[in-house]
Amino acid sequence: MSDTVARVIPIVAKQLDRDPSEFSAETNLEEAGYASLDVIETIFAVEEEFGIDVDFNANVEGGPQIKTIGDLAVLIDRELAKRPAA
Template identity: 40%
Template sequence: MDIRNRVIAILAEQALLDPSDVHEDMTLKDLGIDSLGVVESIFAIEEAFDISVPFNANEPLKSDFDISSVGAIVAAVERLVAERAA
Protein backbone atom coordinates (compact mmCIF):
# COMPACT_ATOMS: atom_id res chain seq x y z
CA MET A 1 0.00 0.00 0.00
CA ASP A 2 1.42 3.39 -0.92
CA ILE A 3 1.78 6.33 1.46
CA ARG A 4 -1.34 8.14 0.20
CA ASN A 5 -3.59 5.12 0.68
CA ARG A 6 -2.13 4.28 4.09
CA VAL A 7 -2.62 7.84 5.36
CA ILE A 8 -6.19 7.89 4.02
CA ALA A 9 -6.87 4.51 5.65
CA ILE A 10 -5.60 5.82 9.01
CA LEU A 11 -7.71 8.97 8.79
CA ALA A 12 -10.76 7.01 7.63
CA GLU A 13 -10.41 4.62 10.57
CA GLN A 14 -10.21 7.56 12.97
CA ALA A 15 -13.29 9.14 11.37
CA LEU A 16 -15.17 5.82 11.25
CA LEU A 17 -15.52 6.18 7.48
CA ASP A 18 -14.75 3.98 4.52
CA PRO A 19 -11.46 5.04 2.88
CA SER A 20 -13.36 5.59 -0.39
CA ASP A 21 -15.29 8.38 1.35
CA VAL A 22 -12.08 10.28 2.21
CA HIS A 23 -10.82 12.72 -0.42
CA GLU A 24 -7.65 14.82 -0.51
CA ASP A 25 -9.50 18.14 -0.54
CA MET A 26 -11.34 17.33 2.71
CA THR A 27 -10.31 18.83 6.03
CA LEU A 28 -10.12 16.90 9.27
CA LYS A 29 -13.20 18.86 10.37
CA ASP A 30 -15.02 17.61 7.25
CA LEU A 31 -14.15 14.09 8.39
CA GLY A 32 -15.44 14.77 11.91
CA ILE A 33 -12.01 14.33 13.49
CA ASP A 34 -11.68 16.40 16.67
CA SER A 35 -8.48 17.55 18.38
CA LEU A 36 -8.07 14.27 20.25
CA GLY A 37 -8.63 12.42 16.99
CA VAL A 38 -5.91 14.53 15.36
CA VAL A 39 -3.44 13.49 18.05
CA GLU A 40 -4.45 9.83 17.74
CA SER A 41 -4.12 10.06 13.94
CA ILE A 42 -0.64 11.58 14.25
CA PHE A 43 0.43 8.74 16.57
CA ALA A 44 -0.96 6.16 14.14
CA ILE A 45 0.88 7.82 11.22
CA GLU A 46 4.13 7.90 13.20
CA GLU A 47 3.78 4.21 14.02
CA ALA A 48 2.75 3.16 10.49
CA PHE A 49 5.65 4.94 8.79
CA ASP A 50 8.27 4.86 11.57
CA ILE A 51 8.62 8.64 11.46
CA SER A 52 8.50 11.48 13.95
CA VAL A 53 5.85 14.05 13.06
CA PRO A 54 6.72 17.64 14.07
CA PHE A 55 3.29 18.41 15.47
CA ASN A 56 2.47 20.26 18.67
CA ALA A 57 -1.13 19.64 19.68
CA ASN A 58 -1.01 22.70 21.95
CA GLU A 59 0.02 24.96 19.05
CA PRO A 60 -1.06 23.19 15.85
CA LEU A 61 -0.72 26.33 13.71
CA LYS A 62 2.94 26.67 14.73
CA SER A 63 3.76 23.07 13.88
CA ASP A 64 5.89 22.16 10.89
CA PHE A 65 3.22 19.68 9.78
CA ASP A 66 0.34 20.89 7.62
CA ILE A 67 -2.98 19.38 8.71
CA SER A 68 -5.13 21.77 6.67
CA SER A 69 -6.41 18.98 4.42
CA VAL A 70 -6.06 15.26 3.76
CA GLY A 71 -3.88 16.07 0.74
CA ALA A 72 -1.61 18.31 2.83
CA ILE A 73 -1.18 15.52 5.41
CA VAL A 74 -0.34 13.02 2.64
CA ALA A 75 2.26 15.43 1.20
CA ALA A 76 3.77 16.08 4.63
CA VAL A 77 4.04 12.35 5.39
CA GLU A 78 5.61 11.71 1.96
CA ARG A 79 8.21 14.41 2.72
CA LEU A 80 9.00 12.96 6.16
CA VAL A 81 9.32 9.43 4.76
CA ALA A 82 11.64 10.70 2.00
CA GLU A 83 13.77 12.62 4.54
CA ARG A 84 14.05 9.51 6.72
CA ALA A 85 15.15 7.43 3.72
CA ALA A 86 17.79 9.97 2.66
Protein backbone atom coordinates in the same frame (compact mmCIF):
# COMPACT_ATOMS: atom_id res chain seq x y z
CA MET B 1 -3.59 9.12 -5.80
CA SER B 2 -0.16 8.92 -4.24
CA ASP B 3 0.95 5.86 -2.31
CA THR B 4 1.12 7.98 0.85
CA VAL B 5 -2.46 9.22 0.46
CA ALA B 6 -3.60 5.65 -0.22
CA ARG B 7 -2.00 4.55 3.07
CA VAL B 8 -3.33 7.52 5.06
CA ILE B 9 -6.97 7.23 3.99
CA PRO B 10 -7.60 3.96 5.89
CA ILE B 11 -6.04 5.51 9.01
CA VAL B 12 -8.37 8.51 8.80
CA ALA B 13 -11.38 6.32 8.01
CA LYS B 14 -10.68 4.08 11.00
CA GLN B 15 -10.30 7.10 13.29
CA LEU B 16 -13.73 8.37 12.23
CA ASP B 17 -15.28 4.89 11.97
CA ARG B 18 -16.22 5.48 8.33
CA ASP B 19 -15.68 3.79 4.99
CA PRO B 20 -12.37 4.67 3.26
CA SER B 21 -14.23 5.24 -0.01
CA GLU B 22 -15.66 8.43 1.53
CA PHE B 23 -12.21 10.07 1.57
CA SER B 24 -9.74 11.58 -0.90
CA ALA B 25 -6.63 13.76 -0.72
CA GLU B 26 -8.90 16.81 -0.78
CA THR B 27 -11.00 15.73 2.21
CA ASN B 28 -11.03 18.49 4.83
CA LEU B 29 -10.43 16.78 8.17
CA GLU B 30 -12.41 19.27 10.23
CA GLU B 31 -15.39 19.04 7.89
CA ALA B 32 -15.12 15.24 8.04
CA GLY B 33 -15.61 15.45 11.81
CA TYR B 34 -12.08 15.56 13.20
CA ALA B 35 -11.55 16.92 16.71
CA SER B 36 -8.18 17.74 18.28
CA LEU B 37 -7.90 14.31 19.92
CA ASP B 38 -8.49 12.68 16.52
CA VAL B 39 -5.51 14.59 15.10
CA ILE B 40 -3.24 13.40 17.91
CA GLU B 41 -4.37 9.78 17.58
CA THR B 42 -3.92 9.95 13.81
CA ILE B 43 -0.39 11.32 14.19
CA PHE B 44 0.44 8.36 16.45
CA ALA B 45 -1.06 5.92 13.92
CA VAL B 46 0.83 7.58 11.05
CA GLU B 47 4.11 7.38 12.97
CA GLU B 48 3.54 3.67 13.51
CA GLU B 49 2.42 2.97 9.92
CA PHE B 50 5.31 4.82 8.28
CA GLY B 51 8.03 4.30 10.92
CA ILE B 52 8.61 8.03 11.30
CA ASP B 53 8.51 10.68 14.00
CA VAL B 54 6.22 13.54 13.08
CA ASP B 55 7.31 16.82 14.61
CA PHE B 56 3.83 18.14 15.17
CA ASN B 57 2.51 20.43 17.86
CA ALA B 58 -0.87 21.96 17.17
CA ASN B 59 -0.18 24.63 19.78
CA VAL B 60 2.92 26.02 18.06
CA GLU B 61 2.27 29.03 15.89
CA GLY B 62 3.72 28.55 12.43
CA GLY B 63 3.74 24.77 12.83
CA PRO B 64 2.42 22.41 10.19
CA GLN B 65 -1.12 23.14 9.07
CA ILE B 66 -2.93 19.88 8.49
CA LYS B 67 -6.31 20.71 7.01
CA THR B 68 -6.72 17.89 4.48
CA ILE B 69 -5.60 14.32 3.98
CA GLY B 70 -3.32 15.65 1.26
CA ASP B 71 -1.68 18.04 3.76
CA LEU B 72 -1.02 15.10 6.07
CA ALA B 73 0.46 13.10 3.18
CA VAL B 74 2.82 15.99 2.31
CA LEU B 75 3.97 16.15 5.94
CA ILE B 76 4.60 12.39 5.91
CA ASP B 77 6.51 12.57 2.62
CA ARG B 78 8.72 15.33 4.05
CA GLU B 79 9.52 13.21 7.09
CA LEU B 80 10.24 10.19 4.88
CA ALA B 81 12.59 12.30 2.75
CA LYS B 82 14.65 13.10 5.85
CA ARG B 83 15.55 9.44 6.25
CA PRO B 84 19.05 8.47 5.26
CA ALA B 85 19.25 6.46 2.04
CA ALA B 86 19.31 2.72 2.65
